[in-house]
């Protein structure tokens with residue numbers, strides 16, 4: 211479900227929640243890079259900030275197109291990155307376990323649900339920007355905390371495009387124990 215506004219003013223959209231079957235849909239590539247897309251992405255960005263998310267995929271407001279927005283709040287200023295029709299070029303062998311939550315996964319009382327997920331620490335993608343220009347992006351998650359979460363958030367949002375939620379990838383209790391010990395030893 212989403213609001214369609216013809217004006218240029220931004221509109222907040224409703225974030226759909228698990229178990230809405232739309233969240234399991236594989237999103238389709240964007241074909242037209244036009245004003246309609248730009249307006250939609252503006253609204254998606256606004257909705258992400260309103261919901262205090264660090265990323266959101268179009269399908270989370272019910273639109274099954276391969277588009278997502280990321281902005282890691284570790285840096286002060288707002289700096290949303292729009293990613294359209296992404297393709298994964300590289301995943302690092304090195305992985306890391308981090309806590310994830312999702313704007314579309316909430317408990318019955320409306321609080322966010324968190325869980326530990328293991329994913330590659332670094333990633334390279336190619337994608338198109340809002341004008342349709344081809345771009346490449348490499349994020350080395352070992353560089354800084356910002357990059358660590360940037361790479362993580364991006365992978366979480368990429369999964370949304372294929373109908374995958376983080377709750378599908380939760381670590382088992384045994385994994386959590388092992389990794390927690392490893393992390394303690396590192397610090």
Ligand SMILES: [Zn+2]
Nearest residue numbers: 311312313314
């Ligand atoms: Zn999510």
